[in-house]
Amino acid sequence: MSHPRVDARGGSQSDATDVSFDERLAFERLLGDLSALFADLPAERVIDEIAGALARLIDFLGFDRCSFGEFIHDAGPIEILCSVARDGIDPTPRGLGPPLPWYFDRLRAGHLVVLPAIPEGFPAEATAEVAYCQRSGLRSNLGIPLRIGGRVMGAIAFSAFQRTRAWPEDLIVRLKIIGEVFAQALARSRREAELAAALAEITRLKESVEAENAYLRQSGCWRSPRTLASRSPRFNQVLEELAQVAPTLATVLLLGETGTGKEVLADAIHGLSDRRHRPMIKVNCAALPASLIEAELFGREKGAYTGALARQKGRFELADGSTLFLDEVGELPLELQTKLLRVLQDGRFERVGGTQTIQVEVRLIAATNRDLPQAVRQGAFREDLYYRLNVFPIQVPALRERPEDIPLLAWEFVKAFSESMGKPIEHIDDESMVALLNDPWPGNVRELRNLIERAMILTRGPTLHLSLGRPPALAPATASVGTLEDHERTHILRVLEQTGWRIRGTGGAAARLGLKPTTLESRMKRLGLRRPGSETA
Ligand SMILES: Nc1ncnc2c1ncn2[C@@H]1O[C@H](COP(=O)(O)OP(=O)(O)OP(=O)(O)O)[C@@H](O)[C@H]1O
Numbered sequence: 001m002s003h004p005r006v007d008a009r010g011g012s013q014s015d016a017t018d019v020s021f022d023e024r025l026a027f028e029r030l031l032g033d034l035s036a037l038f039a040d041l042p043a044e045r046v047i048d049e050i051a052g053a054l055a056r057l058i059d060f061l062g063f064d065r066c067s068f069g070e071f072i073h074d075a076g077p078i079e080i081l082c083s084v085a086r087d088g089i090d091p092t093p094r095g096l097g098p099p100l101p102w103y104f105d106r107l108r109a110g111h112l113v114v115l116p117a118i119p120e121g122f123p124a125e126a127t128a129e130v131a132y133c134q135r136s137g138l139r140s141n142l143g144i145p146l147r148i149g150g151r152v153m154g155a156i157a158f159s160a161f162q163r164t165r166a167w168p169e170d171l172i173v174r175l176k177i178i179g180e181v182f183a184q185a186l187a188r189s190r191r192e193a194e195l196a197a198a199l200a201e202i203t204r205l206k207e208s209v210e211a212e213n214a215y216l217r218q219s220g221c222w223r224s225p226r227t228l229a230s231r232s233p234r235f236n237q238v239l240e241e242l243a244q245v246a247p248t249l250a251t252v253l254l255l256g257e258t259g260t261g262k263e264v265l266a267d268a269i270h271g272l273s274d275r276r277h278r279p280m281i282k283v284n285c286a287a288l289p290a291s292l293i294e295a296e297l298f299g300r301e302k303g304a305y306t307g308a309l310a311r312q313k314g315r316f317e318l319a320d321g322s323t324l325f326l327d328e329v330g331e332l333p334l335e336l337q338t339k340l341l342r343v344l345q346d347g348r349f350e351r352v353g354g355t356q357t358i359q360v361e362v363r364l365i366a367a368t369n370r371d372l373p374q375a376v377r378q379g380a381f382r383e384d385l386y387y388r389l390n391v392f393p394i395q396v397p398a399l400r401e402r403p404e405d406i407p408l409l410a411w412e413f414v415k416a417f418s419e420s421m422g423k424p425i426e427h428i429d430d431e432s433m434v435a436l437l438n439d440p441w442p443g444n445v446r447e448l449r450n451l452i453e454r455a456m457i458l459t460r461g462p463t464l465h466l467s468l469g470r471p472p473a474l475a476p477a478t479a480s481v482g483t484l485e486d487h488e489r490t491h492i493l494r495v496l497e498q499t500g501w502r503i504r505g506t507g508g509a510a511a512r513l514g515l516k517p518t519t520l521e522s523r524m525k526r527l528g529l530r531r532p533g534s535e536t537a
């Protein structure tokens with residue numbers, strides 16, 4: 001081997017080839033040490049250790065500067081990852097390498113660039129390189145391309161400023177080997193970093209799925225959208241509006257009395273949207289005190305308040321890319337209305353006790369039984385938030401405004417409870433059905449469902465007897481009076497139920513109502529009244 005001799009102080013003595021056996025052995029040992037060091041180096045230490053190794057090499061071999069860089073991509077520039085130099089010489093700055101197109105193109109193409117006595121060896125087009133050497137005083141340089149798996153990933157360069165020097169073949173071979181050891185270590189650290197990033201992403205997804213599952217466990221199981229059937233023209237109009245808005249991302253505001261089925265409709269909207277494969281996240285704004293509802297909606301950082309032992313994602317984060325259902329939005333405290341408004345405007349918020357801004361993309365469905373315009377007038381609800389929510393309002397009718405659906409819903413609940421309780425019911429007695437049709441239902445569908453459940457528990461035989469337990473005429477104070485047509489529909493329906501939907505003949509509905517059967521039929525058609533189970537009136 002014929003590398004330059006190096007004295008104990010690290011100075012280059014000559015380009016001579018008469019190197020002692022001990023020196024050669026010492027160099028081989030240095031290369032062996034470096035190879036061993038890089039064999040299983042933790043990823044985060046690779047660059048620092050390469051810098052340390054370059055310092056040892058320039059000391060040992062008497063160069064003035066040594067730099068290691070990586071091509072950003074196949075055709076891209078080189079990025080200097082580390083560079084060390086003797087005192088008085090500037091290391092090559094980290095970051096993008098100097099603009100030396102001829103030099104770096106040769107390296108990127110996999111060619112060695114051996115320049116023992118600059119400016120000798122530069123072709124005519126290497127003007128930038130010649131100027132660079134004049135400026136910096138570079139006298140001699142060796143550039144070695146470094147390959148990993150056949151691809152040139154970077155280069156290592158050794159430079160001399162104090163004097164020109166030879167680059168013997170066997171020295172180049174050894175420097176190339178050590179350069180490739182560095183390159184391998186770097187590639188491995190990159191793979192480890194990619195793996196760590198992939199693992200972090202898997203952990204993030206896992207946490208998010210776990211949070212979703214925890215939410216679903218806690219909120220009861222995910223209900224698939226039920227088929228909503230109705231005989232009521234009013235409710236069918238609602239279903240039509242719902243089908244129109246569901247596939248859009250528009251905010252929907254469901255308005256209606258308690259128990260009218262707003263949550264059921266929110267489920268249906270989500271179920272008809274492209275987001276149905278993700279769970280719809282729900283929050284009841286009236287269920288928690290203001291201090292907790294903020295953390296529930298927006299999440300909290302660990303230690304945000306006493307008892308916040310761990311970081312927790314809020315419902316907005318859980319609903320990212322899906323739908324959030326804000327039930328009883330009219331009860332949201334004023335201070336949180338401002339924060340909600342900001343999320344609706346630009347999708348941004350901070351967790352409680354946090355400073356990092358979180359960005360989400362959430363489709364919102366809100367519901368309330370409160371008169372929001374009145375709440376705005378009273379200063380209890382922000383006007384700007386009301387307009388943000390009121391993009392697509394749907395007024396859900398009270399049950400007494402859709403009496404045609406009372407038998408339908410009653411039978412739906414009977415069937416469901418029959419199955420779960422194992423009690424087959426074949427009839428609902430006539431009196432009970434009439435009572436159902438006459439009731440004002442202040443608690444709406446929920447009340448009807450509860451009534452049927454109670455009756456099912458008490459009933460023994462195949463016929464269900466219902467007891468409403470309150471005077472049917474006692475309409476709730478808030479109930480709307482209803483139109484003349486509503487009353488006509490309810491009355492005809494009641495008689496039809498009493499006659500088992502028999503229109504003609506003595507004791508038939510037409511006779512009882514004092515109408516001709518054909519008149520009754522056309523009126524039924526106009527009012528959208530059809531016998532349950534038939535498609536025609
Ligand atoms: N179309 C329907 N079919 C079957 N069940 C229904 C229907 N509509 C409502 N329900 C039932 O009635 C009950 C009340 O419905 P829901 O919770 O959706 O009403 P809400 O308007 O959201 O009530 P609140 O304003 O009190 O939150 C629930 O048990 C629901 O399953």
